[in-house]
Amino acid sequence: MIGFIDTLTLARAKLRSKKVLLSVTVVLASLVFGIIITGMIVVTGASRSANTYLQAALGGKYLVAVNPIIPDEILGYGSMTETPSDTLKAHLTDLQKQYIAEQEKLAKQYDVAFNSESIDPILKANPFGAKDAFGNVTQVINRDAPAYQMYVLELQNEWLKTASNSFTDLKKLAGVDGATTYYQNQRSSLGYANAMYLTNGKEDLTKIGQPLSTDYTSFIQNSAYTFTDQSLINRYVLPENAARQANKKAIPVVVTAQEATKLFSEQIGIPKEPSDAAGKIIWMKALQEKLNGLTYQACYRSPGEIALIQQTMQQNQTDTSMNSSLASMQSSIMYNLPTSTCAPVTIKKDSRTTAEKQADANLEAYQKAAGTYQPQITQLLTFQIVGIMPLGSQTDGKYNDIPSLITGLLGSQYQDGAFIPTQLYTQLSVTEQHKDILQYSTSVRGENVQKLVDAGITPAIISFPSAASAKKFINTNTCLTMDESSCKKPWTSQLYGPNYLLTDDISKKVGDIAKLVLPIALIVAAIIMSFTMARVIIDSRHETAVFRALGAKRIDIMRIYLIYSVMVAVLVAIFSFLIGTGGAVTIELLYGPEITDQAKVAYGVFDSLGKFSLIGVDGMLLGIVAAAILLVGILAVLPPLIRNVRRNPIRDMRDE
Amino acid sequence: MTPKATPEQIDAYLALFANNPYNAMVAIKEHVQRRSAVTSESISAPSHSETAIITAQSLTKTYKLGRQRIQALHDVSFTIYDGEFVALTGASGSGKSTLLQLIGGLDKPTSGEIIVNDTNLNHLPDAKLSTFRNKTIGFIFQFFYLQPFLRLSKNIEVPSMFAHTKRSIRRLHVKELIERVGLAQQAPQLPKQLSGGQIQRAAIARALMNNPKILLADEPTGNLDSTNSRAIIELFKQIRAEFGMTIVLVTHNPEIAALADREIQLKDGTLI
Ligand SMILES: Nc1ncnc2c1ncn2[C@@H]1O[C@H](COP(=O)(O)OP(=O)(O)OP(=O)(O)O)[C@@H](O)[C@H]1O
Ligand SMILES: [Mg+2]
Numbered sequence: 001m002i003g004f005i006d007t008l009t010l011a012r013a014k015l016r017s018k019k020v021l022l023s024v025t026v027v028l029a030s031l032v033f034g035i036i037i038t039g040m041i042v043v044t045g046a047s048r049s050a051n052t053y054l055q056a057a058l059g060g061k062y063l064v065a066v067n068p069i070i071p072d073e074i075l076g077y078g079s080m081t082e083t084p085s086d087t088l089k090a091h092l093t094d095l096q097k098q099y100i101a102e103q104e105k106l107a108k109q110y111d112v113a114f115n116s117e118s119i120d121p122i123l124k125a126n127p128f129g130a131k132d133a134f135g136n137v138t139q140v141i142n143r144d145a146p147a148y149q150m151y152v153l154e155l156q157n158e159w160l161k162t163a164s165n166s167f168t169d170l171k172k173l174a175g176v177d178g179a180t181t182y183y184q185n186q187r188s189s190l191g192y193a194n195a196m197y198l199t200n201g202k203e204d205l206t207k208i209g210q211p212l213s214t215d216y217t218s219f220i221q222n223s224a225y226t227f228t229d230q231s232l233i234n235r236y237v238l239p240e241n242a243a244r245q246a247n248k249k250a251i252p253v254v255v256t257a258q259e260a261t262k263l264f265s266e267q268i269g270i271p272k273e274p275s276d277a278a279g280k281i282i283w284m285k286a287l288q289e290k291l292n293g294l295t296y297q298a299c300y301r302s303p304g305e306i307a308l309i310q311q312t313m314q315q316n317q318t319d320t321s322m323n324s325s326l327a328s329m330q331s332s333i334m335y336n337l338p339t340s341t342c343a344p345v346t347i348k349k350d351s352r353t354t355a356e357k358q359a360d361a362n363l364e365a366y367q368k369a370a371g372t373y374q375p376q377i378t379q380l381l382t383f384q385i386v387g388i389m390p391l392g393s394q395t396d397g398k399y400n401d402i403p404s405l406i407t408g409l410l411g412s413q414y415q416d417g418a419f420i421p422t423q424l425y426t427q428l429s430v431t432e433q434h435k436d437i438l439q440y441s442t443s444v445r446g447e448n449v450q451k452l453v454d455a456g457i458t459p460a461i462i463s464f465p466s467a468a469s470a471k472k473f474i475n476t477n478t479c480l481t482m483d484e485s486s487c488k489k490p491w492t493s494q495l496y497g498p499n500y501l502l503t504d505d506i507s508k509k510v511g512d513i514a515k516l517v518l519p520i521a522l523i524v525a526a527i528i529m530s531f532t533m534a535r536v537i538i539d540s541r542h543e544t545a546v547f548r549a550l551g552a553k554r555i556d557i558m559r560i561y562l563i564y565s566v567m568v569a570v571l572v573a574i575f576s577f578l579i580g581t582g583g584a585v586t587i588e589l590l591y592g593p594e595i596t597d598q599a600k601v602a603y604g605v606f607d608s609l610g611k612f613s614l615i616g617v618d619g620m621l622l623g624i625v626a627a628a629i630l631l632v633g634i635l636a637v638l639p640p641l642i643r644n645v646r647r648n649p650i651r652d653m654r655d656e
Numbered sequence: 657m658t659p660k661a662t663p664e665q666i667d668a669y670l671a672l673f674a675n676n677p678y679n680a681m682v683a684i685k686e687h688v689q690r691r692s693a694v695t696s697e698s699i700s701a702p703s704h705s706e707t708a709i710i711t712a713q714s715l716t717k718t719y720k721l722g723r724q725r726i727q728a729l730h731d732v733s734f735t736i737y738d739g740e741f742v743a744l745t746g747a748s749g750s751g752k753s754t755l756l757q758l759i760g761g762l763d764k765p766t767s768g769e770i771i772v773n774d775t776n777l778n779h780l781p782d783a784k785l786s787t788f789r790n791k792t793i794g795f796i797f798q799f800f801y802l803q804p805f806l807r808l809s810k811n812i813e814v815p816s817m818f819a820h821t822k823r824s825i826r827r828l829h830v831k832e833l834i835e836r837v838g839l840a841q842q843a844p845q846l847p848k849q850l851s852g853g854q855i856q857r858a859a860i861a862r863a864l865m866n867n868p869k870i871l872l873a874d875e876p877t878g879n880l881d882s883t884n885s886r887a888i889i890e891l892f893k894q895i896r897a898e899f900g901m902t903i904v905l906v907t908h909n910p911e912i913a914a915l916a917d918r919e920i921q922l923k924d925g926t927l928i
Contacts, residue, residue: 006817017805546801551790551818553783650763
């Protein structure tokens with residue numbers, strides 16, 4: 001058999017022939033493979049950079065926000081039209097009687113007039129007038145009836161016996177996947193739209209108690225604050241500056257850049273958010289500088305106070321529009337609307353008799369005992385901006401262009417727009433904290449939930465040590481929020497903070513695409529290579545015959561031409577890598593700076609992060625491509641080569 | 657008897673001076689010089705032995721060309737002896753090349769036996785047949801058939817590649833042969849840069865590369881002008897004188913035929 005060095009010598013010499021055909025083969029195949037390699041380098045680079053940015057953003061915390069799934073009826077919700085069974089009807093009627101008896105007893109105790117008719121009935125006529133077989137309007141449950149809450153409590157007791165989504169359960173299950181820390185973000189007790197944001201320090205009484213708008217930039221306006229552990233939003237909390245040092249009594253708030261702009265741009269002169277990334281960085285930096293330590297005020301009025309103001313406004317209207325003597329007859333106390341910002345309602349005229357006053361005092365005592373008393377509280381709250389964060393990603397999973405993709409990759413996924421960092425908050429004194437009105441309210445939706453909260457059925461944020469462990473927990477124990485109704489698992493979940501699973505998803509998607517594209521590209525390249533290489537081999541029949549005549553065995557011929565095709569493949573590989581690298585570098589030069597800015601904007605922190613590089617070499621992937629090129633080269637020549645060595649050398653020598 | 661520089665002998669030199677490769681080289685060089693001193697004038701044609709080296713028995717070769725059958729050889733029998741120089745003559749299409757190919761193990765007869773060097777070629781498997789062509793036969797084709805992509809020296813070296821000859825020996829031998837056929841200057845050139853006569857001489861050198869027992873030449877002067885033909889004839893004379901190998905040479909040229917010990921004549925595929 002021919003030696004290896006001789007094989008190389010002959011194969012290399014053979015490369016000298018058919019130069020044009022060979023060049024075309026090498027160039028075309030290299031282009032195809034080069035494009036694949038460019039793609040690989042860029043995708044690897046981007047996903048690595050995304051990971052670096054994410055690591056910085058996450059600070060090693062992979063956060064998952066979970067919500068226990070609670071059936072609607074346990075929370076007191078249900079169908080408005082469904083007719084209850086006769087047994088349920090009987091039971092509900094019993095509860096209603098029981099409730100009335102209790103109330104009657106209480107009323108008697110506090111010497112308050114009691115009329116059982118005034119109690120909302122637990123069963124009412126079908127609001128749509130549906131009739132039963134006898135032509136009577138059917139009855140449905142009145143879920144607003146106070147007695148219905150007793151039934152809900154019964155249901156809750158029953159449900160809690162088998163519920164498997166308490167905080168204890170959560171810790172057990174998440175612990176299996178390596179969860180390290182548990183946080184409980186809590187809504188503030190201010191209540192929705194109860195603490196009105198004072199635009200220019202003024203209160204607009206006509207808008208009191210009404211939500212202003214419901215978009216993602218109206219958290220402060222609607223007083224929807226969330227207490228959050230500072231470590232979850234640490235990267236947005238700005239260092240203390242002079243303004244903050246000067247005022248350490250205000251309630252600290254971290255707000256989105258977009259909401260801050262909406263509220264303060266007139267006041268401090270901030271231009272509109274630019275659309276380009278580089279501009280955004282400058283804009284965000286300016287925003288952080290100007291807003292850090294800025295304070296604003298909000299007027300908290302308790303629901304009782306809001307009701308009184310609304311009542312007074314109505315009174316005034318009646319006063320002006322109707323005969324005043326008639327109006328004054330209707331109410332024995334007349335009120336003044338507040339005259340200065342966030343002042344309480346004052347009494348204008350109290351025309352009650354002593355007996356009436358006693359009756360009102362009795363009523364108040366009775367309401368307090370029955371739990372229906374609404375206190376009248378007014379407090380001026382001062383908040384201070386201590387951090388700015390980028391607006392949460394609103395891309396709803398459609399990533400049409402690179403910027404939205406990057407935002408999706410790195411942008412926050414917070415559902416809450418105005419955070420009160422608890423560590424900063426607790427540094428305030430009790431009065432500064434406004435403890436009487438501003439507390440944690442463990443929020444499970446629904447009203448009568450104290451029992452559930454006591455049993456540990458509460459939302460939580462869990463910190464996992466890795467994306468993989470978080471993902472495992474999410475997949476085994478939770479459903480997506482939107483799948484709640486059909487969920488068979490105990491919790492729904494959402495990622496909290498940057499979307500660290502998206503990189504995963506994207507690399508998987510890219511992997512899927514690669515699985516599709518790579519074979520196609522390989523086939524295209526294989527076709528190009530096999531056409532030309534097969535041609536070369538077929539054209540070497542005469543040479544083969546001469547070699548055979550001079551004593552070459554079949555195996556010798558195989559070796560020479562296989563090594564030859566390996567050499568061609570190596571050439572293709574070298575050019576592919578050159579083209580691939582060139583392509584990647586070009587893309588990096590063209591898009592790198594823009595994407596870096598984009599990523600920084602999405603992340604919201606601009607210093608301390610390097611370039612978002614689009615170049616990354618995955619040795620394994622490139623190895624696979626190199627192997628594929630070799631394989632294609634060899635497979636392309638094998639069939640014609642085998643045909644060649646089987647032929648009669650004499651015949652091939654004659655055909656010239 | 658003229659000294660022959662077979663690879664085996666060079667091997668022996670190398671083995672002898674195994675501890676001192678320089679001395680081995682000197683020895684081989686002396687050997688080569690001794691041989692170069694031999695001229696055709698000083699040597700008369702040696703007479704051949706009585707040992708049969710090629711025996712053909714009732715050789716028949718039929719080619720199929722589509723439906724057509726062409727009988728290139730019909731019942732050809734003869735014996736050629738070791739060291740004999742045979743001229744194979746006959747009109748165009750009489751079957752000379754076909755016969756040469758059968759002797760050289762390039763093709764198999766349709767019927768009949770061909771025994772070369774005590775081996776019945778009909779019974780050799782493909783790989784053994786390759787070795788036979790490589791080691792026993794030196795073939796000079798009618799149309800030379802140098803590999804177009806190989807430099808002249810490499811073209812000459814090819815048979816030794818398949819024989820797995822030691823590289824040092826090979827190089828010496830190639831050099832020697834190139835000088836012998838007067839192509840030292842052309843060694844690094846590709847075939848397309850050579851003249852017809854030069855190509856023919858290179859083809860002869862290649863045929864001698866593995867020191868074959870039998871040299872088969874198919875009209876080595878057929879495509880050459882008279883000057884070149886003369887040079888080739890001169891070369892064959894020397895080869896014959898120097899190596900004393902068995903030569904079967906196809907020719908139309910009576911001058912060359914006259915050089916041979918014997919002439920075998922073909923007519924329409926049969927001996928006359
Ligand atoms: N491979 C082949 N296939 C078909 N016919 C062939 C083949 N080789 C030779 N022949 C035919 O066999 C006959 C003998 O051919 P061959 O080549 O042996 O003649 P030749 O004596 O060498 O002629 P020339 O002097 O022209 O070279 C011719 O008729 C030729 O056409
Ligand atoms: Mg012929």
